[in-house]
Amino acid sequence: MRYLPLTDADRGEMLAKIGAPDVDALFADVAAVHYLREPIADLPGHASEMAVERHMRRLSDKNLAAGDAAFFLGAGAYRHHVPASVDHIIQRGEFLTAYTPYQPEIAQGTLQMLFEFQSQVARLYGCAVANASMYDGSTACWEAIVMASRITKRNLAILHEGLHPHYVSTIRTMAKFTGDSVADRAPTLSADAGIDALIAEIEANAPSCVVVQYPDILGRVYDLAPIAEAAHAKGALLIAVNTEPVALGALKSPGEMGADIVVGEGQAIGVGLQFGGPYLGLFAVRDPKHVRQMPGRLCGETVDAAGKRGFVLTLSTREQHIRREKATSNICTNSGLCALAFSVHMTLLGEKGLRALAAENHRLACLAADRLARIPGVAVVNDVFFNEFTVTLPGDARAIVRDLAERKVLAGVSLGRLYPDEDQLASGLIVAVTETASEDDIETLAAAIEEVLR
């Protein structure tokens, strides 16, 4: 029990000070019938560092790591190279083991970092203000819908067909309980993504918000300006969702095209895949007047008693620890360390690096799309994309993905996995190509598909 510093002699002295015969006596308020006097029987006892590491290594080795395969999965989680410096910084104990910065005089490290992070996200998204991180993209998206209902005093959210189906499920789950209505549909395997139909739907209703993903679940990219215009004409807000922040190194920002709230998943920058979590929710608003309706924490600049610049958590009268049941959200713990990873990685990239990274992703994705399109029976659905696109395969893509995995080729995310009830999507495969995939990997993928289809 190497984590416990007290010796038996210490315990004895302390019990004497307290005036208790033993530690069990300190649990006197627990009814005797409910108090366990011995360790729980069917659980093992403590183990050495070496033994635990061996056990965990064995479990780790049962998984096929992305780095040991030709890897093309995306659909909301992306594999990018994370510079070694990022992990070094986030493992510094002063960041790793700090608490929420409620005592600003001795938390300026975290607070200044959060201020810088907010500024980076706001600029990336083309917005005025970003908050200091939500849990992940899907919950941030839900919070944006709640916020839009509060601002517009309406409760119909229209979700575009290109929104990630797990985000749609999250929204539908939560809407059942808050009384928001949700209009959504499964995607069509079309390049135009039904934008005209979406605009017609907006014009026919008075929604609180319209939610559009950019690039969308199939990798499609489209101009948000006409959608924003239609939404604004009906008094609704446009919520833009981005799950791949690297894309914004190449593409116009959602804020620039008129989105009112921009939310997304920051995992791709600095955080890593981690089997789905912890990830990093990003949340920004274009109009500063919406700040007071935002969920989560905000860090602001101020001065100290000696006149020096410093940073504090601010506008906390929106938050649950003060407003209780009237708060804008119940969110409390956020993803501070993931925000640090994002911010360090983004600082290493800078404008120049982010643009170069985005260009390289796009180049490789174009290469992959062209190569796969040459395979008989394979068709690329969308010709406008960033680093992710959708192909159709002859047959159920789920089975083909499983066959490819046995060859250590992780080919992409089958639409059947995401939309099990939509038979017309079963042939679809979402392929993401980042800078971590070499040209050789692309050839390996194509050759493996050719072999499996033969």
Place this chain on the structure above:
Amino acid sequence: MHEGVKENSYSRETATGNRGLMLEEALIFEIGTNETTGVDLPEPQAGADRLGGLGRSEPIGLPGLSEPETIRHYTRLSRQNYAIDLGLFPLGSCTMKHNPRLNEKVARMPGFADIHPLQPVDTVRGALEVINELAHWLIALTGMHGVAMTPKAGAHGELCGILCIRAALEARGDPRAVILVPESAHGTNPATAAFAGYRVENIPATSEGRVDLEALTARLGPDVAGVMITNPNTCGLFERDMKAISDAVHAAGGYVYCDGANFNAIVGRVRPGDLGIDAMHINLHKTFSTPHGGGGPGSGPVVLSEALSPFGPLPYTARTKDGVVHLVEEEHADEFAREHFGKPLQSFGRMSAFHGQMGMFTRALTYILSHGADGLRQASGDAVLNANYVLRSLDDVLDAPFGDSGPCMHEALFSDKGFAGGLTTLDLAKGMIDEGFHPMTMYFPLVVHGAMLIEPTETESKAGLDELIRALRSLAERARSGDESLKGAPYFAPRHRLDETLAARKPVLAWHGPATPGGTPTLSEQGGS
């Protein structure tokens, strides 16, 4: 000042603003440029452009730093933080204990850190076993029936538990409107209940700092969906009447939610399931030592009673009789439920995109295996022993409002009663900073005026506690004597007291300086069009 060191012009200000090792650090927006980068990437090539005419044409305004500048910037910032690695972090209600580095090493094993949530299930069997093994421990330690692993933090777990309650009530055709929340509850509790569509009603505390059982039972009725109780509670006390409360709520047709933020005090000694609790979140970042990282990430698995287990969220893992751990997602959820449980799926749905905080699961499981059942029990004992030692070592100089109410659990509660000269809890807390400690939780719980809530945890030594006690005794004596100088504390921190009113009145929430301090990119550098 040491004899021989004379005050001179440097005692006030330096040209740089630095004071020896206390370094000032500018913002990245002030020191970076849009031409600087700390990574080597190929120059963008002409040709590939399938962005549909939506390429960026304007600079984003993101400053870059070289690798050495980046390391130095963040290392300098890190030194302006207090952290558990530097010293005692005696925050009430937020267990801040040692974060073992083995946990970090394990979480970074490629088989855990470098796998995608949507990889074919056969390529992530080890990850599913981690989730299942952790789930097994959580169920055994709490005496519950099932566990929902996906909630991303404590408050998200609260939402999960309340949604399970709501789904269970709706499944039996008995929707109810009210959730009862004691006034000593964490602010997240009422916010959660409201977010889930319930009306929140407060239940008072007794003069002993516990839930008023009579007031609670009197309010129960056919409109009450459930109660949210924190046990051990936020006054640092065990709710003696917990089983009676549960029985009364169940008899009235409702469910009991327990805020498990304080589970660290009772691990291996009390099973919440034995007390009739239906749902309880467990903060892995508190009880099971995953690092808090300046505010997160957290992880809030929710243990569930037999009555609520069928309603938990998707996705989930389940081990079948053949020993295989399955990942149950939408893809085959209903089929799985029928085959293995003999009934259709009753899940309330999905509450976030993927499977939960895997990076926290590996850390928590590593910690749990290191401690084992015997070590976890010893840990809760030591946590409670440490808290009582602090309580009894200070109750002659600090008011302990519930000091006569039996032993405290993992945290000791004091108040500012007896302070002179207008000094408050805030002043004493800021004085702690000058003594080299992180302040305790201030002004919470709300049921005590000027509350100070101290949770030392089990990973502090007796020598460390004695040092804390020495500092607090000194500060308490200064506060009781009305020592004015405390009002200016802290004196020795990177910043003096910060103007929080100014920050809220004139919010500056992002850098507003020039977008591209190093110059504007030319069109050819921007790529796309």
